[in-house]
Amino acid sequence: MSEIRLQAVDVCKTFGIVKAVQHVSIDFYKGEVHGLIGENGSGKSTLMQMLTGIYTIGSGKFILDGKEIHVKNQVEANNEGIAIIVQELGTLSGLTVAENIFLGHEDRFVKFGIKNTNAMVKEANELLKKYGFERINAADMIHRYNFEDRKLIEIVKSTYFAPKIVVIDETTTALSQEGREELYKHMERIRNEGNTVIFISHDLPEVLDKCDRVSVLRDGVYIDTVNASDVNEDDLKKLMVGRELGEHYYREDYGEKISDEVVMSVKNVTVPGVIYDVSFDLHKGEILGFGGLSECGMHEVGKAVFGASYDREGTVTLADGTLIDSIPVAIKHSIAYASKDRDNESIVINQSIGDNICLPSLDELGGSTHILNDKKLKEFAEKHAKEMTVKMVNTDQFVSELSGGNKQKVVLARWIGKNSDIIVLDSPTRGIDVKVKADIYALMDEMRKNGKSIIMISEEIMELIGMCDRIIIMKDGKNSGEELLRSPELTENDLIAKMV
Amino acid sequence: MGSSNSKGGLNKIFGRYTGAVILVGLILVSYGILKILRPDTFGQPNQVLGYFQQCLIDSVGAVGLYFIIVMGLFDFSIGANCILCAIVGTVCMKNLGMGYAGFLIAPILCGALVGLINGIAYIKLHIPSMIVTTGLALIYESVGYYVSGGVQAFLTKDQNFFGHAPGNLIIACAAFLLSYTILVYTKVGTYAYAIGSNEAVAKNMGINVNKYKVLTFVITGFFDGLMGILAISYGSSMVSVTGMASMSRNFAPTMGCFFGLAFRQFGLPIPAIIVGEFLIQIIYNGFVTLGAPTAIQNVVTGVALLLVVALTMKPVKGEIVK
Amino acid sequence: MANTDVIKNDEVLAAEEKALKRAVIASRVRAILPVIGLVAVSLIFNILSNGKLLAPMNIKLLMSQVYVTMIAATGVFFIMTMGGLDFSQGSILGIASIVFCYLSRFNIPLAIIGGVLAGACIGAINGYFYVKRKVKSFVVTICTMFLFRGVIEFATTNAPVQGDIVKTMSLDNNVVKMTITLIVLLTAFFFFRFTKFGRYLKAIGAGEKAAAFSGIETDKMKFMVYILAGAITGLAAFINVVKVGSVTASSGNQLETQIMIALVLGGMPISGGAKVKFENVVVGSLLYIILNAGLVTLGLTPALQQLIEGIVFLIVVAITSDRNSVQIVK
Structure with a gap:
């Protein structure tokens, strides 16, 4: 069960004078949904964006299945078996659904420089069907679909090649309950296939419900990793906030009367x-x-x-x-x-x-x-x-x-x-x-x-x-x-x- | 948002053929109005064919320029490039005795080379494409002057095979097919759209943005070469110009591209470009038969382009437009 | 832990300060490069032409060429500060010149007002499509440039349009032209530099949305500035007609390109914003005209002149552009 899939070793990143991530080391196992939580600015997104090549690694390393990896962009990350579903819209308008799904991976449809659009659309449609999104047609321009459908297409785009690691970065807040259920289903499938989901979310009940283990970051520093079954929300919160919320932080006064004006x-x-x-x-x-x-x-x-x-x-x-x-x-x-x-x-x-x-x-x-x-x-x-x-x-x-x-x-x-x-x-x-x-x-x-x-x-x-x-x-x-x-x-x- | 635009009604009726219906409709309506006004002097079948042949030159330039426009860049040197290519082709055929082979190949190579220079300068200097190509157009104009020796380049009667049917149609159709193929059936087309949609995301997806930008400039240059061949063959002569006068050749192709962009939502950019250029010729010739001076062409082009762009784009509140 | 953090932050800050100082020096150098270029170009061509270039007679001639470009460039300068573009200036000049000619047959002040209004009207058309219809300024102004070029050709189909020759000729002297140019430049400088007008324009260029959230009525500003630029060029039409006497189909042709080249030579950042300086207009226009005139006095053919101009233009742009910025350039 607890075989190591990915190790983050002493990873750091600074932006100007802001230290976004400081000496973070975490192990991610095979076949788990691993929650990554922390307040805004705690560095969790930055850490994952280094893993997937959106940012360059400041210092430290990522070791995937015993091999150190250096990816420069998402396609290289994909080739290593790492995919990410980002918070914002990760699909491009102006392209068809199929083109979006295979963006950067067109080569296998290209023969003598000519792209076999039909084969691409056919395969994309098959994938969409497999995922249960039949109502989406791969030949359509993507801007005909709403935000939620585009997120579903992103799920296909980032998981169809059975990646070893799938990072889901605060995607659920933008989804309706239905869309969430869809996503949970695929998280579970990925885990059952022996791969790893790294799940970033602010929704603590969701994290406790869906994750096997949870790691906590605070102000760019690694705090702890806990088993989801061993903790409750308050424990997580304590780990996230970390400090006694005391005297010189928030207001201290209580019971002051609000003016009638x-x-x-x-x-x-x-x-x-x-x-x-x-x-x-x-x-x-x-x-x-x-x-x-x-x-x-x-x-x-x-x-x-x-x-x-x-x-x-x-x-x-x-x-x-x-x-x-x-x-x-x-x-x-x-x-x-x-x-x-x-x-x-x-x-x-x-x-x-x-x-x-x-x-x-x-x-x-x-x-x-x-x-x-x-x-x-x-x-x-x-x-x-x-x-x-x-x-x-x-x-x-x-x-x-x-x-x-x-x-x-x-x-x-x-x-x-x-x-x-x-x-x-x-x-x-x-x-x-x-x-x-x-x-x-x-x-x-x-x-x-x-x-x-x-x-x-x-x-x-x-x-x-x-x-x-x-x-x-x-x-x-x-x-x-x-x-x-x-x-x-x-x-x-x-x-x-x-x-x- | 998506499909709920003003053409929603038409969409319902015609489905996937909406774009084609609008395009054909535009031509029929403008033709019809002018035909009613001037039943005798306008729009005889052979005249319509003539209008179509006139529009081929700009169309060929436009289907090449489209790749640049789609990426959100501009190329202001296509006029200068077209003139230069025409002159180079003529010199190769006449002075260097390379015959039609030289007349065809030299302009294409010259155009692609100019495109390559444009692309590299744009990437290396890291300044807006509009500015780079304007500066380079100055240079291409004067190079054109030197290549032509300062005299008019002209073709004799037996040298302008590409000035009339079927020669011009062969080149134009080949160009349209090529452009369509690149756009739909190669990675270049996909990546051009991707870069135009969101360059940062495209880069993140592993697309070598700079490489494809340069490649696109080369493609545009290639089509400028073809445009040059058609232009000099049609008029039988070409004068090298200076003082940025070549700019005036940029506008009709640019207009065609905006027409293409407007019809991209229907999946018909290339046909829309050709129809757009054809439409301008119909209206222009119609006005001429109505007794308007030839200067009206510019007015027609300007108004048509403004209206097409303004009417097909739905202003988004709060959007920043520069 | 916390302590080392603070110390490290200060170290970083010190390093930043150093980097900033370097950046400040670099940007200062970039800022004075056009001036150095102007001096250098003037001296080089003066030597090459054996002092002919800067001889008093020639300076007069030079100045007479610079007025129209400089005045029209002032309006475009405002537009470009906001991050917009205007390619219709040449056609505005042509149309305003035609209007001026017609009205000069009645009286000159009326003609000047007419020219200015004609320019303002075209500016308003530009502004309408740009601001209200949200069409890119570049596209709008290319359309209007084309459109009004057609109108100019139409008006000059049979013969060039001529004004009242006696009246206009009497005004063709350097004092009048220079006075008008100076008034335009000084007024523009004053408002740009010492009132909120300039600051607002820069803010719009540097970040339009934030400018709007700072209380600037950005749409209104943009619209008004296009009208203003049209009106300024309409005023330049007066000097243009006085100088050349009649309006032909090509009157004002390529003025927009000249202005753009002049402004870029003057060090104007093409996307406008905070680093814009009013000197860009003056230095740029002078540099452009002197470069041109210098090449003429050397007796070079127009084609060779243009070749050199193009190369100089690209070199200047390459030197003055800030390539370190990570901004996406379209």
């Missing part, structure tokens, strides 16, 4: 296809949390409040009656927004730290003459960057060179510079290391004390419980009903119960 009122907001009929009030000086599964629509709530949604219905009204219906109006009326998609939406990635900090505040910096003064801008940027302790050489440094945590600090610096009263933070600590996380939590607490109102949208349940005065749980694009109030007794299970 409503600063913003959201009424019947609908964004077709994403969120439906969402209403809530935001009070002065509170942190209002939004939680839910990744596709529950909570991220769109932030955009809707900021006037950044398309086709939004319903109203977002400030205390003075101002209707927020576009980003410029929102910013003008002191609303700030930090997006989950930090690199594309929160900061102008190919610009300097200074330019980024000044950008929303140019009207104020221009004063009545509207003439910008370089020195004044530089002082402004430096002041707020230092205030946020951005680790940088100087404000001329490009944001693209910073780590995730420092980028987020720049994002916060620009809105603090703007002195916004309502701050919408979507996944503020996503992919950020512990130290910066603590800084951000402290800052949020300080802002709250200064009478600012914060909306915090997060997939990390612990930080919602630790930081928020009230938590609204979203489900299937709707407000799931009752809200959870701040209390030391609040547990993750209370939230999860309402999420699923």
Whole structure:
């Protein structure tokens, strides 16, 4: 049973100054489903992307069946018997289903340079039939199928050649129950054939249910490997979080009364296809949390409040009656927004730290003459960057060179510079290391004390419980009903119960 | 999302033949309108054949350029390349006494070589293809001038076999078939689409992106050579131009490619390219019989291309377009 | 454990600082290369032509060539800063020149306004298809270039279009032309450098979505800048007509290519963004014209001139482009 299939030996990887993976060694056995868990930024995806050639290996090695392997891309990984199903869409539009399934492996259909399309389609159809996906036609262009079907096609693409290792990287969150069952079936089949599934998921009950053993990473470091049958969810959580969530991390106060003053009122907001009929009030000086599964629509709530949604219905009204219906109006009326998609939406990635900090505040910096003064801008940027302790050489440094945590600090610096009263933070600590996380939590607490109102949208349940005065749980694009109030007794299970 | 576009209704009725129906319909409608307006001077059978032969030159260039366009790149040197190839072919046939063999082979080799230079320069310099090919077009134009000795290259009556049927049809049909084969039945076609769809993912899948980009430039150059043969044979002469005047030869093929892209969803890019070029010729000739000056061709091409692109693309909210 | 971590981080930071300093120096060098090129090209050709190139008479001639390119390049510069492209400038110049000629028969100020409005209208057409219909700027402007080139040919089918010769000729002096050019350049420089206008354009070029999320009305900006670029070239049409007197079918032909080459020679990053500098316009236009004129004074044939130009262009682009960036280049 416990024959070793794959060994990760002392594997490291750094991005700039961020150490994503540090000296990780794990053994994976033949015929097991091996769970790999950890918080966001714990390095589990990076480790698997090194294994499958998406990233180069920093240092250390992978040993497959006793032989060290070095793969440079997915096709080479496939040839070694390693496949991956990625979190995002891994199929290419513009190609047919068959072409996608065999991309990079066309050679066996090619004779004298001519590709036998019919044979390829025929074989692809046979594969699809074998997997039970008859309704998918291999000759069709792939963009005719929806996200879920494309994921199923990816399952075929990455497992038809009976690979020794299949990595499934957080695929289940994007799938419906039906799609999940489909995936579980194939995981089981792969295991029963004596091969190995490495299963990355945030859904702990799922991990416990489907995996034989579970390895835990935290902040890029290997923590432990346990038998799934020996542990429960709380044990896993303890391993993942690792630290006593104590004094200087989350907020400490309990029982403070939320002000009655409503600063913003959201009424019947609908964004077709994403969120439906969402209403809530935001009070002065509170942190209002939004939680839910990744596709529950909570991220769109932030955009809707900021006037950044398309086709939004319903109203977002400030205390003075101002209707927020576009980003410029929102910013003008002191609303700030930090997006989950930090690199594309929160900061102008190919610009300097200074330019980024000044950008929303140019009207104020221009004063009545509207003439910008370089020195004044530089002082402004430096002041707020230092205030946020951005680790940088100087404000001329490009944001693209910073780590995730420092980028987020720049994002916060620009809105603090703007002195916004309502701050919408979507996944503020996503992919950020512990130290910066603590800084951000402290800052949020300080802002709250200064009478600012914060909306915090997060997939990390612990930080919602630790930081928020009230938590609204979203489900299937709707407000799931009752809200959870701040209390030391609040547990993750209370939230999860309402999420699923 | 997928199939729920504005042509959903047509799709239901005609199924997999929707694209073909739209293409034939476009030709019949434009022909019909002009025929009603000018029943006597427009659209006699031999005239229609003439329009078709006129469109072959640009079509041949377009079916080659299509591979570049599909990858999301551009080639601004095809006009200069076409002129250069035509001149090289003529010189080989007439001055070097290589006959029709030289006239056929030399332009093709020259075109492919130019394509190779384009591709290598683009990869090595790491600058946008549009810019590289513009700079190189300057060079090709002047090389064309030197090869021709600064005088007009011309063909005598017995040398322009490829200027009329069946010569031009043979070359054009061969070109269309070749392009179709490469696109559908080789890895190059698949990889060109893959690179155009998402270069990063394609690279990850083990596709040697740079190699296929260069190869695609060579293919485009190859078809430019054929285009050059047809162009000089049709007009019997070719003048080398300078000052980027060759740019004007880029537009009709580019337009055809956009037509092809628009009909890619129906799986008919190559026929759509030819029909697109044919359509332009019909409209243009129709306008001329209506008494419009020849300058109208540019206007027709410009408006047609703008409308085709604007109407076939469905703007996606929040999409970043540069 | 935690302690060693901090120390290591500082080490890494120090290394980063070094790398950054190197990068800063490299980018500074790249930034002044066009200026060095300009000086070098001027000196080399001046020596080769025995001082003919920079002789006072020739400088006057040189300057008269530079005005139109430089003014029109200013508008394209704004567009390219946002990461867009405009290939319709030559046709805009032609159409605006025709409008100017017709209206100059009534009076000159009306004609100038007419030219500017004509340019702005074409710019608005570009902007409509680009912003509202989300067609790539490159495709849109190639279409309009072609389309309006046809219109120009149509208008000049029988004979070149001529304005009021007496009135226009009287304005053909360097003081008027230089004053207009300077006003355009200084105004553009002021707004680009010292108001939020320039910063917004750069932000759009560097990251459009983030720019929108910073409160910039990106669609409106893009639309307005295309109109502005059209209007600026419409103004250049005035100088163009005054200089050449009449409009032919090829009037303004290839202006767009000249502008693009000039801007690239001036060190303009082709995808716009944060590293754009206004000097790019001035240095680039001058470099392009002097290179051209220098090759002419050497008595080279047009074809040889072009060959050299093409090679110089590619060399400059190769030197100034940032090949270290991992960005995908299309």
